[in-house]
Amino acid sequence: MVNELALPGVMAPVLTPFTSDLRCDGKRFVGFCRWLERQGMGLAVFGTNSEANSLTLEERIELLDTLIEAGVAPSSLVPGSGACAFGDSVRLSQRAARQGCAGVLMLPPFYYKGVSDEGLFAAFAEVIERVGDQRLKVLLYHIPQVSGVPITLGLIERLITRYPQTIAGLKDSSGDLNYSKAAIDRFPGFRVYAGSDALLLATLKHGGAGCISATANVNPQAIVRLRQDWRGEKAEEAQARLTQIRKTFEGYPMIAALKSAAAHYGEHPEFATVRPPLTALTEGQRNELVKKLSAHNFAMPGLEKALTSSGEGM
């Protein structure tokens, strides 16, 4: 089991900024990643909230290279690298490992449903073997309500047994804390991340590693602080505040709402753009969201500057 891993304790599935004609905006992506990084937030780029599966493989590789060339620390980076075709997953995972990324977050192949653990084991094994790089550290990505393909405890066991140096942990986005607890209990040293910051404290108390959470994109500082001070007296209170902000976003389609907040607080309206099949919030929804957030004294300090100054040297 990998124990001495330098994986970040909290990570944002980083929003991918697009231009209004749906191109990836590399400049704003770098600026946004730097803003998150400065606050101590790890960068799980190319996650569900990143609309990663709405990006081509080439776009993902180009964005990853852009980040590293711009000086974002590979040790902060845990790119999503799961794909339906193992060839795609191999390319992205290999690139990440070679660039020195802390790890990768790997979805199972998600087109076919009802597949066996044997088949999923073979799929992950195919990628790990073909990457053939000891530096590769894999977080398995359990998000059955979206992928349609659960990562069972039996599958984890098979993978850990075969690849103890590579299989580093799990992102549990099922929302079922009991599943996280079962994985923590069964696999000592295995790093389990909550898929929601609403479960951060509970996950840490049970021995989990942290969280990789949608709202880490907009509320990074408070999440980083709770990860650091979770044994402190005020942890419950801090968790309650995190959950309150999260619940405000959960009143809307999450990705569109997060991007609307980034667009508003970053003073960059184009950031609200999503790729189809997602749709942006309506103007009415945006205004309502901002009003609710303001009532909670929500802010994203420094974001506007980060988004405008990031182009230097690029």
Added chain:
Amino acid sequence: MVNELALPGVMAPVLTPFTSDLRCDGKRFVGFCRWLERQGMGLAVFGTNSEANSLTLEERIELLDTLIEAGVAPSSLVPGSGACAFGDSVRLSQRAARQGCAGVLMLPPFYYKGVSDEGLFAAFAEVIERVGDQRLKVLLYHIPQVSGVPITLGLIERLITRYPQTIAGLKDSSGDLNYSKAAIDRFPGFRVYAGSDALLLATLKHGGAGCISATANVNPQAIVRLRQDWRGEKAEEAQARLTQIRKTFEGYPMIAALKSAAAHYGEHPEFATVRPPLTALTEGQRNELVKKLSAHNFAMPGLEKALTSSGEGM
């Protein structure tokens, strides 16, 4: 509405042969496509049964080009071109249109679930607009039990209204004949294909176009004949025989079973190879399947020769 379309009436979602180390076997793919084509079967390459989503985009483009270079008629070809990222779908659809393919079979973007018809409309529109080719003819692909993303009648209506020259029909793999009937009734001239040859006669009787069916890979002649003679006296009997063969395959994981049959009757054991997350039939299952098929006097005449002679000139 497109009425004068030359789309094939029956099509096979063509199995993709792999080598034992999981590479695409272009030579066997050409041979298998020619074998199907000779029997009057249309070629819906890169469908669900083709394991298309287990192929990288480059692999699909290369296989398509290989087929056309080998002389397979583009008018027989309806490649699957749906993808999670519209950029991928644009590339493959554009290639198909330029090569003169009869049409494309388009999955909706299938990662995000619970998305709106507005978002799905935007996704299809993005592809159609970016391809920007009047030759593009789209069959929408409704397979909610696998994709997780249904194509609703409301979505079809929006798409037909906006792109009457492009939206040509629907493959209904839901297994719900009532859904096919509703689409046929509501959209005159719209070509509805059953996703199973077990529903071929019923679909034709209601005014549907034909079928795009897994077992068309192994039982092409009988399916082509029923499509031609469906108004004849012996149609019910022919349908019953088709359904019997289909049910034999449905006793196993379908794709692995089809490939096992092709491997056995084509005398090319490597054809049984599937890519993960699918798993091949066990030896016991293969023997049992062949035994059951033999009891129905099942055969795939000429396949062995087609698979071995296809390499000429390649």
